[in-house]
Amino acid sequence: MLDVPVLVLADLDAAGAPTGPALELVSAARALTSGEVIALVLADPDRAAAASPSLSGCGTGRVLAAGPATAVVAAGAADAVLAAVGAHAPGVVLVTSDYRGKEVAGRAVVLLGSACASDVADLEIVGDELRASKLVLSGSWTTTLAVAPSTGRAPVVAVRPGAVEAAEVPAPSPAPVEPLEVELSAEAAAVTLVSSEQAxxxxxxxxxxxxxxxxxxxxxxxxxxxxxxxxxxxxxxxxxxxxxxxxxxxxxxxxxxxxxxxxxxxxxxxxxxxxxxxxxxxxxxxxxxxxxxxxxxxxxxxxxxxxxxxxxxxxxxxxxxxxxxxxx
Ligand SMILES: Cc1cc2nc3c(=O)[nH]c(=O)nc-3n(C[C@H](O)[C@H](O)[C@H](O)COP(=O)(O)OP(=O)(O)OC[C@H]3O[C@@H](n4cnc5c(N)ncnc54)[C@H](O)[C@@H]3O)c2cc1C
CATH class of the missing domain: 3.40.50.1220 (TPP-binding domain)
Incomplete structure (x- = not known):
């Protein structure tokens, strides 16, 4: 087991609650470390505070509120990951392996100079390594990748929704919410959200x-x-x-x-x-x-x-x- 923090990019749904996959990531992170599980939320502190009880319920120890501007495009989310890694030195970052999560992961590892694994179905710590397994070639093979957790250049692992069961921890303590200072890159700052409509x-x-x-x-x-x-x-x-x-x-x-x-x-x-x-x-x-x-x-x-x-x-x-x- 790791003893350093694990950072989770916790997506919120339209109502502001953590998505199912976000809670699954928290449970996956909880199983990887005896250190703190930190949830990064791309919203203002009030919204992050509203999401905190569910995140704490699955073992989050701290919630970082990166502000809604970081949620507009994947580049902004990657900027927030970079800021959170700089501030809290996690050993690993977990994101949801959907279109957006994979885009965030790809961009974040370029900025961090670290490793990336996507579509991961299973995670375990073996010795000093994080082993990430995924199905490939239409499920006919299972491939296991080894990435070294690093507090300086944390690898980013995108975990498939549904791969891990979200589990509540006994007697959770409420996770404090902290605003996270994020300097948006030119790419992220260049895009403004004009409208957003639920399909x-x-x-x-x-x-x-x-x-x-x-x-x-x-x-x-x-x-x-x-x-x-x-x-x-x-x-x-x-x-x-x-x-x-x-x-x-x-x-x-x-x-x-x-x-x-x-x-x-x-x-x-x-x-x-x-x-x-x-x-x-x-x-x-x-x-x-x-x-x-x-x-x-x-x-x-x-x-x-x-x-x-x-x-x-x-x-x-x-x-x-x-x-x-x-x-x-
Ligand atoms: C690069 C690329 C990417 C692609 N990406 C995707 C993708 O993301 N998702 C995807 O789904 N496809 C994708 N496709 C298309 C894919 O290859 C198949 O063409 C498609 O999945 C077939 O869809 P289908 O099963 O509905 O149709 P069909 O293959 O035509 O199958 C329909 C089945 O229904 C049966 N049937 C007909 N009538 C009835 C009835 N009344 N009752 C019961 N059974 C009946 C037929 O016998 C047949 O077996 C992609 C193709 C390419 C080339």
Whole structure:
């Protein structure tokens, strides 16, 4: 175990609460060090104070408020990481491995002159090394990277959402909130946030954080009400293949896969999805995979834990009926 602080870049949701992945990062950090877990929040001290109880609940000892200007672009977030590393000398920095987190990680390590690992699914300390494991080549290989924790040039590790369980610590003490002085780089200062609007899809559970995701593919033939009829009783998020997004059946932000979002739900249900590698590379971290597809040769059945060869228009209503029966 490390005995130096670990810094976590803790994202907040639109309501100002730490996101699920942010709490997961805090738990991951707690498991790595006997030292302090420091959460860096890209918001003003009031918002950071409101987020502090949840962060403390998972083991954060201190919250740094870097101010909202650092949240506008990834360059600003990287500036905040740099300032926090300078002020608190953590051994490692953890960020969420989503598009933005990876951009922040890449920029931060260039500024710090340190190492970077992304899409990490598992972390452990072995001797003096931090071992970061990730699935590669569509989940057919696990690769373990070793990075040396360093208080001068902390490596930045981007951890996949859902890879670690957020766990509450017994009797947490409230983490004090400190403002963090950040000097914005010219790149960050050059961008001003004009407006910010939540996408319609975001009304349901967040796709990246959801424990259950129901994905619609070409086989649903545009009928995403059919997909939602399964998702709603399960409290699941709705995702889509690229084909479904290309067809305009659902927003692009729902796309799961190589050029969409990567997800790691406990349960993935694919409806009319063939399981092309560009799609399945985005569900490597999924727990149980359930597939309903009319082609018994479809590659999705090679990775599915449960598969139904059938027409979604016939199978899904029966599935929904059974879910209703179980809930009543
Ligand atoms: C560089 C690149 C990046 C890409 N990135 C992504 C990505 O991020 N995400 C992504 O999803 N794709 C991506 N793709 C596209 C990917 O290769 C596949 O084309 C896509 O995933 C297929 O989507 P699908 O499963 O919906 O469609 P299909 O492959 O056409 O599969 C539809 C399946 O539904 C079945 N079906 C049809 N009717 C029914 C019915 N009534 N009931 C049950 N089953 C039915 C069919 O038999 C078929 O098996 C990318 C491709 C490239 C080249």
């Amino acid at each position: 319609a899809l975001a009304a349901g559970p967040d796709l990246v954080e959801a424990r259950t995701v129901v994905v619609g593919g070409r086989g649903v033939d545009g009928d995403f009400d059919l997909v939602r009829s399964v998702a709603e009783p399960l409290g699941a998020a709705v995702g889509a293949t690229r084909v479904a997004c290309d067809e305009g059946w659902i927003e692009r932000s729902a796309q799961v896969g190589q050029t969409g979002v990567s997800i790691a739900p406990r349960l993935y249900i694919g409806l009319g999805v063939s399981g092309a590698v560009h799609h399945t590379s985005g569900i490597q971290g999924a727990g149980a995979i359930v597939a309903v597809c009319d082609d018994s040769e479809a590659p999705i059945f090679e990775i599915a834990d449960f598969g139904v060869v059938g027409d979604v228009t016939q199978v899904v209503p029966q599935l929904v009926e059974e879910l209703e029966r179980l809930r009543s």
